[in-house]
Amino acid sequence: MKVLAAMSGGVDSAVAAARAVDAGHDVVGVHLALSRQPGTLRTGARGCCTIEDSMDARRVAGMLGIPFYVWDFSERFAADVVDDFVAEYSAGRTPNPCMRCNERIKFAALLDKALALGFDAVATGHYASIVTDADGNRELHRAAAWAKDQSYVLGVLTAEQLEHAMFPLGATPSKAEVRAEAAARGFDLAQKPDSHDICFIPDGDTRGWLAGRVGAEPGPIVDRSGAVLGTHEGAAAFTVGQRKGLSIGYPAEDGKPRFVLEVRPKTNEVVVGPREALAVAEIAGSRYTWAGIPPQSSSFDCEVQIRAHADPVPAVAAVTEHELVITPVDPLDGVAPGQTAVVYVGTRVLGQCTIDRTVSAVPVPA
Structure with missing residues (x-):
């Protein structure tokens, strides 16, 4: 098969691409540039898809002897992931940007382009498995390594997308085995830390980042009956289940801590109550x-x-x-x-x- 290997610059996607080559597929590597402005994506251990990551991916592709390209998906990423993140918080909801990225970038925009260019499948370094049933239908299943299982963030994939998806790491028992394989292949990134957190918030200050885009107008903190308990500096910065940052100033009648139960953007209210609520x-x-x-x-x-x-x-x-x-x-x-x-x-x-x-x-x- 003609396979497009999505190479983030991390160890998982590097080994996934290598395994696709070993399986005899005609593999081409691609790295997605998600921002045109250096410094707007997180770097090092805390981000992904940065300039350093593209260089790591290019080195691996060279070692594998496969063609390698960088595709500019920055406009699509800004519209479908970053703008969606802002819109969801503005509406009082708590979005998952990694889920949106998988749905709209890696398995929509990327896959659509791959198919248009004649590729049969897109391979990624996700820990998940695809099983074909007796009638030839493809199913998405958890990975063998439940501790690393990423089937949750792939739950947005449709039947049509599963037809063209490939997860070479799905049967791997542990991340340690993937790192050992990368080291054996001579990949410099064998011990590169996993990426985490939100890649498009460079300093990790989600509240400050949102304040500059959604606004931070003071408003009331209320209990479930509507009684005002205090004020906040911007409702969009709060999420359900949050305890820190309420600054109400006095304890509840039972002495127990309060938690955010609801965010109401239309009235700029943050509703709080006991944990059991x-x-x-x-x-x-x-x-x-x-x-x-x-x-x-x-x-x-x-x-x-x-x-x-x-x-x-x-x-x-x-x-x-x-x-x-x-x-x-x-x-x-x-x-x-x-x-x-x-x-x-x-x-x-x-x-x-x-x-x-x-x-x-x-x-x-x-």
């Missing part, structure tokens, strides 16, 4: 997709995962006329609109939805 009995989203063949029933047992590193929990999912509604067997803690709920059946990723609304497990006091 973070419990959510139901989540739902109208923006949902299926990673392969959709479920045959409108209601089914499953597991749901709401964060990349959270444990999946038993739930019942139901497809209504407009929503995917998920009811966990036990209430979930601290779920925010804007997060992604990924639905599993066993190790298989069945689909996902962006959470639009939640239903509290704890009634509002009269």
